[in-house]
Amino acid sequence: MILRSICRKCSRPLAEDEDVANMKSPINELYKKKRHTCPHCGEKQKEMEFQKPTSFREGKVELTTEEVRQRLEMMSDDDAAKMKIKGGRPEWFILTILPVPPVTVRPSITLETGERSEDDLTHKLVDVVRINERLRKNLEIGAPDFIIADIWELLQYHVSTLMSNEISTLPPARHRSGRALKTLMQRLGKKEGRFRGNLSGKRVNFSARTVISPDPYISINEIGVPMEIAKELTVPIKVNKNNIDELKKIILNGSDTHPGANYVIRQDGIRKKVTSENKKDIVEEINAGYIVERHLMDGDITIMNRQPSLHRMSMMAHKARIMPFRTIRLNLAVTIPYNADFDGDEMNLHVPQTEEAQTEAQMLMLVEKNIRSPRYGRPIIACKHDHITGSYLLTKDDTRFTAAEAAKMLFLIGIEDYPIKDEYSGKELLSYILPKDLNVEIKTSTGEYLPEYEYAVIKNGALKRGVIDDNALGEKKAKLIDVIERTYGPDTAAKFIDNSTRLALETITNHGFSIAxxxxxxxxxxxxxxxxxxxxxxxxxxxxxxxxxxxxxxxxxxxxxxxxxxxxxxxxxxxxxxxxxxxxxxxxxxxxxxxxxxxxxxxxxxxxxxxxxxxxxxxxxxxxxxxxxxxxxxxxxxxxxxxxxxxxxxxxxxxxxxxxxEFFFDAMNSRENLMDKSLHTRHSGYMERRLINALQDLRVEYDGTVRDSKNHIIQFVAGEDGIDPAKSDAGEVSMEMAARL
Ligand SMILES: [Mg+2]
Ligand SMILES: [Zn+2]
CATH class of the missing domain: 1.10.132.30 (RNA polymerase Rpb1 funnel domain)
Structure with missing residues (x-):
């Protein structure tokens, strides 16, 4: 493009100076409306044809590299600046010296067999050196022109493919095995390249990933961690006189089935691996100031994540619970914010390594602190599917349980003190998990079809009438979880969700539920x-x-x-x-x-x-x-x-x-819906990314204003109403709530 924009004789831009000065993108514009005579020296211009990345034809003559470089060299600094050529002189596009990267950039690998395997770059550099040598020899012996030209072209090919092995007009240079070589350009771009693969997305230490599966018996605040993972992930604990005995016990207890420690670190930073042979010596050795990297244990704070991470609740803190088997276990109520199911979904687990990080995760990211969604101010950690059916079956008017059934269900929710009877109603059992002084009336969704269930009435912590269904427990509505979270706090709400999970699932499991x-x-x-x-x-x-x-x-x-x-x-x-x-x-x-x-x-x-x-x-x-x-x-x-x-x-x-x-029409319709859905997710994903990029450095300051990184005020009051939806009732803040906050 530069060659077409400048005169073939005087190398000045092919336009009047003031015209060039007014151009937004001079090279593009000059290249498009080419002048046939130079306005500066009057030289007639010829048609310039770009053939391969390294050869140019002017009229009927092939331009040599030297000629091209000469024309570029003749451009004045002034003209280059006018044409907005930045970053150096235009002739620098043509190399006269080939820089050779040091071996740290292209390390050779010694295979187990003792065989040496060289980096792709080294292979390519060898090619360049070999051909260059051949060219020198042939020039020395005065070989015929056509042979020189051939070798010259080959050298050009090797240098070009060293820079990039994916030039469309050139066949890629191949390894002996037939694999295309990965040269300089290929190291940077694409997903596995330096930027996306090693800089933006790095592998993370103290993390694990495996398939998830459900467990209704652990809390929403917990996560079931497989023993194999717990023995790989560690938490550093500084030894002091209060914890030394406990840490010694942990180190000694470590075995295939018990958590122990992987390393101890001396005050001087020397790291020692704990093995079953040396653990007794290590226990003798450690004292205050050592750091013990002990295995993950029950109660440790971990951070769970399921991709795609589309909102805040895609990463939440859970307390570890070490378990047998090889899957990560989740309470079913957290599948909603993670958008997880158990058809093979995998999740990542991270272990915060400092006390600050652990505390911050526990205070801000713990599941119970995220029950209320910052998007719509209603519970996002809630019940669905069988939970809803189960609690309906539990609470409908005619549900009765025998003493034995009731005993098991009450045991599941930790109730030991209850009146002995022959028969218990479902409403009665549910009432055990409600706060004792709760008074609320909830319109049910069942009521639309069964008018006798229109309202669920809770008086002094007892369900008197109606059923508990989607309106009381389901995502976005969850009127019951909502009122409990609002009046008794997130810990009570978490406990309620845990217990309602157990009651509902026990009910539906024993009842049996299928369709025909x-x-x-x-x-x-x-x-x-x-x-x-x-x-x-x-x-x-x-x-x-x-x-x-x-x-x-x-x-x-x-x-x-x-x-x-x-x-x-x-x-x-x-x-x-x-x-x-x-x-x-x-x-x-x-x-x-x-x-x-x-x-x-x-x-x-x-x-x-x-x-x-x-x-x-x-x-x-x-x-x-x-x-x-x-x-x-x-x-x-x-x-x-x-x-x-x-x-x-x-x-x-x-x-x-x-x-x-009809089937065909149905398939047409289904296909449209499928395409719309996938297009829409991609589209909105990209829009969200752009919003995040634009807004990432805005924050709410202590004076309530929203400011950017330069301290410019973006909003005088956050969200123009000062409401944090995660602390609101569907975006509204009542006087009572405001007073509590
Ligand atoms: Mg899935
Ligand atoms: Zn000219």
């Missing part, structure tokens, strides 16, 4: 009703299409008659699905599927309708399906048919089965 195809049975009456709704829709739509064809369809203002028709059909389709949903919700008897839908545990009547009523209108980009063949979606239909079925209306349901073309 027969749970989707409808009465003949309901089936007929749905069928007639569907056929009425078909005939209404056909009539509207006929009106449209006759030009009698009344247009919605601002819309064409075709759009009017499409909108009306879509709108009616939605109404049909709703009507079917309504019929089904009134018709279905209470069963497992319905239980999940009404308690908010999983699924909805829309899902149930699609399973046993009708799937409904499939759409692409918000419109009825119209793509495919000429004037029709599939060859099954006539051209121009605007009726429901050819345009993606599915009147069958998943239980009955779909026609092949």
């Amino acid at each position: 195809i027969s749970d989707l049975d409808l009465s003949t009456h309901a089936k007929n009703k749905i069928e007639s709704v569907i056929s009425e829709y078909h005939s209404t739509a056909n009539k509207m299409i006929k009106d449209y064809r006759a030009g009698k369809l009344e247009k919605t203002s601002g819309l064409s008659s075709e759009t009017t028709l499409e909108n009306k059909i879509l709108q009616m389709g939605g109404m049909v699905t709703n009507e079917a949903s309504e019929i089904i919700s009134k018709d279905m008897p209470m069963n497992s599927v319905v239980t999940m839908a009404i308690t908010g545990a999983r699924g909805s009547f829309v899902n149930i309708t699609q399973m046993c009523g009708l799937v409904g209108q499939e759409s692409l980009e918000g419109e009825r399906i119209s793509r495919g063949y000429v004037n029709r979606t599939l060859s099954h239909f006539e051209q121009g048919d605007m009726s429901l079925t050819p345009k993606g209306f599915v009147s069958n349901n998943y239980r009955k089965g779909l026609h092949p073309f």
